[in-house]
Amino acid sequence: MTATTDLYDVIARRRDVRAEFTGAPVPDDVLHRVLDAAHRAPSVGMSQPWDFVVVRDPDTRRAFRDHVAHERDTFSASLPPERRSTFDRIKVEGICESSMGVVVTHSQGRGGQHVLGRHAIADAGLYSTVLAIQNLWLAATAEGLGLGWVSFYREPFLQELLGIPQDVRPVAWLCLGTVSHLEAVPDLERHGWRSRRPLADAIHADTWQHKETDHA
Numbered sequence: 001m002t003a004t005t006d007l008y009d010v011i012a013r014r015r016d017v018r019a020e021f022t023g024a025p026v027p028d029d030v031l032h033r034v035l036d037a038a039h040r041a042p043s044v045g046m047s048q049p050w051d052f053v054v055v056r057d058p059d060t061r062r063a064f065r066d067h068v069a070h071e072r073d074t075f076s077a078s079l080p081p082e083r084r085s086t087f088d089r090i091k092v093e094g095i096c097e098s099s100m101g102v103v104v105t106h107s108q109g110r111g112g113q114h115v116l117g118r119h120a121i122a123d124a125g126l127y128s129t130v131l132a133i134q135n136l137w138l139a140a141t142a143e144g145l146g147l148g149w150v151s152f153y154r155e156p157f158l159q160e161l162l163g164i165p166q167d168v169r170p171v172a173w174l175c176l177g178t179v180s181h182l183e184a185v186p187d188l189e190r191h192g193w194r195s196r197r198p199l200a201d202a203i204h205a206d207t208w209q210h211k212e213t214d215h216a
């Protein structure tokens with residue numbers, strides 16, 4: 001395989017993992033490579049607004065898992081009965097089963113007042129942090145690890161739990177660790193929740209050109 005096909009292969013194999021974690025430890029050098037890949041992400045004005053909180057403490061993870069379970073119930077209760085029964089079969093986190101949590105934070109204040117390229121689009125800072133997460137996800141996949149993004153939480157809860165300052169946003173709790181395997185098909189597709197759109201529906205030539213599937 002060439003470096004190019006390797007990259008496409010990793011992109012294709014990357015999966016959001018919930019149920020396949022084994023809990024075995026990840027060697028420090030492997031974790032370092034994965035975090036280094038995240039830290040090499042592009043960022044608006046070189047602001048590098050991300051930080052990584054590596055959470056191994058079982059009590060902290062249990063407390064977060066309980067909070068996520070509550071938020072899962074809140075979402076479930078908002079669904080019509082048919083969607084609820086589909087959702088109830090879907091696992092949405094592997095917080096305690098994974099080898100560790102990596103909480104990725106975003107500091108909008110980093111880089112000062114004059115961040116080059118952010119004057120018109122404040123969200124460009126957040127986009128940068130999300131790119132670090134994608135690098136982290138792909139590097140984890142290349143290392144044979146699994147990663148699952150958890151967003152069923154309230155930001156103030158996670159700030160309090162981890163001592164994150166008020167002006168720093170916890171953008172993601174990433175369950176990271178060794179896995180038995182990666183599924184070939186996304187969980188949400190396998191459970192009939194939602195499927196991937198065809199690429200052709202996402203490509204527009206020159207202008208937006210309304211498509212039937214735009215709002216589906």
Ligand SMILES: Cc1cc2nc3c(=O)[nH]c(=O)nc-3n(C[C@H](O)[C@H](O)[C@H](O)COP(=O)(O)O)c2cc1C
Nearest residue numbers: 014015016018091092093149150151152186187188
């Ligand atoms: C911003 C973001 C938040 C997500 N939050 C959750 C989550 O809370 N729980 C979960 O199980 N998956 C979560 N996911 C994973 C998506 O469900 C998953 O990426 C999608 O179904 C496609 O599957 P794949 O990543 O395996 O290709 C999240 C993904 C993103 C990008």
